[in-house]
Amino acid sequence: MKTVLITGCSxxxxxxxxxxxxxxxxxxxATMRTPREDLFPSNDRLRVLPLDTTNPDSIAAAIxxxxxxxxxxxxxxxxxxxxxxxxxxxxxxxIFETNTLGTIAMTKAVLPTFRQRRSGxxxxxxxxxxxxxxxxxxxYTASKAAIIAFSDxxxxxxxxxxxxxxxxxxxxAETRFAENAQAxxxxxxxxxxxxxxxxxxxxxxxxxxxxxxxxxxxxxxxxATDPDSPDHLPAxxxxxxxxxxxxQTSSPKPQTx
Ligand SMILES: NC(=O)c1ccc[n+]([C@@H]2O[C@H](COP(=O)([O-])OP(=O)(O)OC[C@H]3O[C@@H](n4cnc5c(N)ncnc54)[C@H](OP(=O)(O)O)[C@@H]3O)[C@@H](O)[C@H]2O)c1
Numbered sequence: 325m326k327t328v329l330i331t332g333c334s335x336x337x338x339x340x341x342x343x344x345x346x347x348x349x350x351x352x353x354a355t356m357r358t359p360r361e362d363l364f365p366s367n368d369r370l371r372v373l374p375l376d377t378t379n380p381d382s383i384a385a386a387i388x389x390x391x392x393x394x395x396x397x398x399x400x401x402x403x404x405x406x407x408x409x410x411x412x413x414x415x416x417x418x419i420f421e422t423n424t425l426g427t428i429a430m431t432k433a434v435l436p437t438f439r440q441r442r443s444g445x446x447x448x449x450x451x452x453x454x455x456x457x458x459x460x461x462x463x464y465t466a467s468k469a470a471i472i473a474f475s476d477x478x479x480x481x482x483x484x485x486x487x488x489x490x491x492x493x494x495x496x497a498e499t500r501f502a503e504n505a506q507a508x509x510x511x512x513x514x515x516x517x518x519x520x521x522x523x524x525x526x527x528x529x530x531x532x533x534x535x536x537x538x539x540x541x542x543x544x545x546x547x548a549t550d551p552d553s554p555d556h557l558p559a560x561x562x563x564x565x566x567x568x569x570x571x572q573t574s575s576p577k578p579q580t581x
Contacts, residue, residue, distance in 0.1 A: 325369070327351040328548065329386075329393045331377050331430060332400030336499030337449060337540045339363060341397060344541040345548075346370055353390045377426030387433045392441075395548045396434045398427040399449040401468075403505030405460045406512030407521070415512060416463050423467035428474060435487070442486035447547045448475050449540070452495040452558065455566040459524045460513070464505075472556075479555055490547035490555055495535035495562030496528070535560020 328345050332338040333354035342354040346367055354364065355375035364370055375386040377400045402422045404415065431446055438444030453465045454472055472491055479489040513521045543559035558567040 325349065325351050326394040327353065327390075327392065328395040328397060329353040329355060329390050329434075330397040330399055331355050331375060331426075333372075334358065334360060334363070336501060337494065337497070337537060337544075338397075338399040340537050341399065341541045341544050342370075344538075344545060348545070353386075353393065355386055377430055378421045380429065383429055383433050392437065393434065394443070395445045395447065396430060397447045397449065397544055397548070398430050398471075399544075400426060401449065401451075401501075402508065403501050404464050404512065405505055405509040405521075405525070406463060407460060407514060407517045408462050410512045410514040410517065411463060415508075419463050420467050420470075423464070424470045424474075427471050431474075431478070431489075435482070438487045439482070439485040444486075445488045445490065445548050446475075446478075447544055448489070448491050449544070450475075450491050450493045452493050452535075452560070452563040452566050454493070455563070455570060458528075460521060476555065488551065490553065490557065492540065492543045492547055493556060493558045493563050493567070494540045494543070495533070495558075495560035495564075495566070496531055497535040497537055497540060497560065499537065531562055533561035533565055535562060 328350055330338050330342050333342045334356040342352050345352050346369060351369045353371045353373055355373045357374065357376045359372045359374050361372050373386050373389055374382065376382040400422065402419060404419050427448055434444065434446065448471050450472055451468045453461050454469045475489050475491045482489055540559045543557045546553045547557050558564045
């Protein structure tokens with residue numbers, strides 16, 4: 325039986341991905357900052373472990389307790405809507421700590437075992453914001469774009485050792501993400517920007533296409549289980565529209581259906 329470890333399983337994509345892999349008969353290690361067994365049906369293939377991806381001791385303890393895993397899904401992430409001018413460096417560091425350095429630290433924690441066993445898949449949950457610049461998303465997008473560059477280079481490095489590195493790129497989906505991001509960003513849009521920010525956010529509030537949570541869990545599943553899947557997997561109609569609009573030198577392949 326294969327084992328997946330997923331970060332950020334308290335809600336949204338992480339929670340649904342854990343349930344999806346359980347349904348598929350996998351052994352699932354659902355990690356979250358504050359463990360909540362009650363989010364899941366009772367299942368002897370499920371373990372819920374504490375993990376804060378910004379804390380090295382927490383990472384070491386979770387990896388040690390988890391034991392051997394086949395797939396790591398780096399899903400934990402935070403959003404921020406902010407004007408660059410209004411965002412202090414502590415806020416900037418916090419978003420990179422979680423989205424960028426947390427993902428890198430988790431990846432580094434599993435690499436030695438994956439390399440020695442010559443197998444393993446790392447799936448990094450990214451964002452379609454990396455495919456189109458948006459105002460007020462500078463730090464979030466930069467923190468995610470860094471992981472695309474990191475993943476693409478690492479994929480080449482680990483191919484030598486039989487380890488795959490994939491990026492799932494969701495569009496805009498209805499999870500707690502926007503609400504969490506707004507709470508974090510409340511003081512980061514100065515008054516001078518309010519009118520502009522209202523206009524920018526109004527266009528985001530009525531997207532012509534969006535992403536369903538199940539499209540993300542299916543893309544994560546494909547990345548984890550299909551060795552022939554592309555290194556980048558958009559998830560959702562809006563993400564696919566952006567992916568198809570940019571000239572591709574490599575994956576993803578244009579959608580045909
Ligand atoms: N929803 C969207 O529209 C969207 C679109 C594109 C990409 N994404 C990406 O998808 C991923 C999941 O987001 P979501 O939409 O499912 O949002 P969500 O419901 O807010 O879930 C985010 C998860 O990350 C966890 N988390 C935050 N900081 C953490 C840390 N330091 N250590 C461990 N876990 C931490 C949260 O846990 P707590 O409960 O402890 O805060 C929560 O479980 C993120 O990487 C996000 O960037 C989301």
